[in-house]
Amino acid sequence: MKILTDRKSSVDLLHGSILKSMIAFAIPLFFSNVFQQLYNTVDTVIIGYTLGDEALAAMGAAGAVYDLLIGFCFGIGNGLTIVTARSFGSGDEGRLKKSVACAVSLGAGIMAGITILSRFILYPFLRVLHTPPEIMDQSYAYVSTITLFIGVMFAYNLCAGLLRAIGNSVMPLVFLVLSSVLNIILDLFFITGLGMGVKGAAVATVIAQGVSVICCLIYIGWKVKILIPQRAHFTWDKKLYKEMLAQGLSMGLMNCVVSAGTAILQAGINSLGYLVIAGHTAARKLVQFLNMPFIAVSHTMSTFVSQNYGAGQAGRIRKAMKYSYLYGAALAGVVTVLMLFFAPALVRLLSGSSEKVVIENGALYLQAVAPALAILAMINPTRFGLQAIGQKMLPLYSSLIELVGKILFVAFLIPKFQYMAVIFCEPVIWCFMVTELLFAFWRNPFIKEGK
Template sequence: MLSSVTLDLPLARRFLFFVLPMMGSNILQGLSGTINNIFVGRMLGAHALAAAGLFFPVLFLLISLVVGLGSGGAVLIGQAWGAGDRVRVREVAGAAMGMTLLFGLAIAVLFTPVIGPLLHLFGVPPDVLPAASAYAAVMLGFMPFLFVFILLTFLIRGVGDTVTPLLALAVSVLVSLLLTPFLIRGIRLGGVGVPALGVAGAAWAAALSWVGTVAWLVRRLGRQDHALRIDRAFLAALRPDPRLLLLLFRLGFPAALQTGITALAEMALLGMVERHGAPAIAAYGAVNQVLAYVQYPAISIAITASILSAQAIGAGRTDRLAPIRHTAMMFNLAFTGGLVLLGYALSRPLVQLFITSPPVVELTVRVLRIVLFAVVAQGGGLVLAAQMRSSGTVLWPTLISVGSILLVEVPVAWAGHRVEGLEGIWLGFPACFLSILGFQAAYFRLVWLRRPVGTLLPPRPAAPIRTA
């Protein structure tokens, strides 16, 4: 796929300047969770780390709709921006924001009071349940701020601005870094202060960082006269054109479904891991943390390919799609492949950032080495799916990913668990990533390349004709 195309150097430079801030953003986003886990693991031990780690699949499931809306909104905004239609950019953003706020408020109101019984239903061990419930309750109560934060970073990237999300995530990480140790252990000055909150303190630090970052974003966008600044015109767009809502739903729902099913699959795997106790759960959380950093370049490159492709489609330059795709593939091999090699070389020191128990460290290192190599294949599949989605082709890329998760990852993990025990669970990840790449490539070559590509945005209503 790559051999017949030479690297377009101007495009490669643009791609690089676009993708580097996005990679920085994704790293900072992961760093926020990593900081919490390092503090929790080092200050409170493996049981507390397990309590925080158990909420990760739940959080992943809850934000799936926002990820879907953000992905669909970024595609539409990219096409509108490529066409030079600034008004349509704000209409799309307003529609996505209105839906996100409603969803965030519903999650906070409906799930916060019942999170304890839900975690018990998912089989959380009794010795971890109280701490996990306290952690999850705080996170759920502040979901609207997290959802707005996530959505804004997606939409801002749609207009080609990857620097503002990077700065926003830097603010979030800084606030979390400053607050987490004090809220875990407590602080008193002159007889006044905050009591020790334990593992819930890490959740409070994350929640306060979301609030502060959303406030910072709103202020920055307003001061810059940004295309997505929050003003009266933007707020008026919260009552959107029904056609835009349907289009956002059509683009966003498959992505949300895929994210949600991924989260459910993670819960299924976690259910297998939980049978081996808190050390195994801690290893699971640490593997997810390290694996996330290795995946960030692949995810960033795919998002960049999607946005640049959407802008090219909006501008009527479909001849740019092939160079964008090939540039993305080359970047995936260089960036993701390089990090995979680094991950193998430094697996033990990386794991020791989160875990101090030698037996758990050894288990985590063995598991990490099972899954790392397949992230390069995952990146290739993400690039192909991203370009197809930029043109509105969302159903089949989603079905391929969902089918690989349900029909390959979970069964292979279950079979591996039966044969190899705990470590066999992680065989499902490389099997899934390789399956996705193979089927996405087949669909891309045999179907998508033969279809016409055009803008998705509905035409504006004709202005009424005034008569004398």
């Protein structure tokens, strides 16, 4: 049975040309990711230009904590919507609605717990990361404001994820464009107009994300009633709740472990001084922006694999995954060439700094990481693909490899080789991660033989 959706905004990932449907679904996702990243990038630019290197370093030092908590929440949301996508692929409308009800119930409970917990752990966590005393208060002001309203961030991610689960990647983009423009206006108002400093950037982000949530809910109620569960769909279903909780926590923990590794690496960077932090922060923001096309394909594969796994179509999954690898390699080549010529200018533009240390360190990081994006472009689609076919632990192992690798770099290599160890930390670790993931995915019985 084929579930009816808003055909104008949805892409059929179950039938027809694989490459055409992937592109049609991925393009809105790419622009959605771009505008999502604009939240932080605009913050970086405005803070760098108006408040200076110290404030930029404060936001960068808080970034690891932000990524840890937000990554966990977003991972849970993405994991919960995987089950919805499988139900859509199998044509089971009743299970689809029950999965939405379950996602809302589990998400609300988990977010309430995280909001309360964050009140107690943020300041100690920043101290553990060796955040310099001169930027501690600003770092705390930024991340504490974000986490106080973490439920708003999760709500948008869940609503957008549910729309994408049924093939609609267009409308989340529309709502993000609107809220991104609002975010820029509010950034200028709170940071420069009211003089709120880095905390103003956090307030602007929360308000803009809240607008996205409202827009998503209005659209779902108007056009996508298939995603609106009835009271009966909230009935306790032990098997479904157990499956979705395991799926959500698995993906949340995967993101959390990755972010924990990033936090540990940030601790090593923080020990090198605030000018190094500022340069690395600007460069890392740019890498996150350059990573948007790769992330779009990864999320496309998550939905594509989930739907086709529900429909039992292993052949389509194999072909789609190979397309994603080829695309990633080609794009990484283009990014590498661009970074060889324009990295210093981009760091200077993004940071607003004229300090030689800031610009040189940021440019070195960009030039070293750019070629390795081809490896990352294999890691994420494969990791999401494993999640989509119900493999909860194997993707987590790759995250543990990353965590252990970063611990070793921070403990032994950064003290000796300083920033050069920071630059090559992730590319080296990615080589080990991709080996484990490729072996796990392509030897899976369903992927090999459709069993």
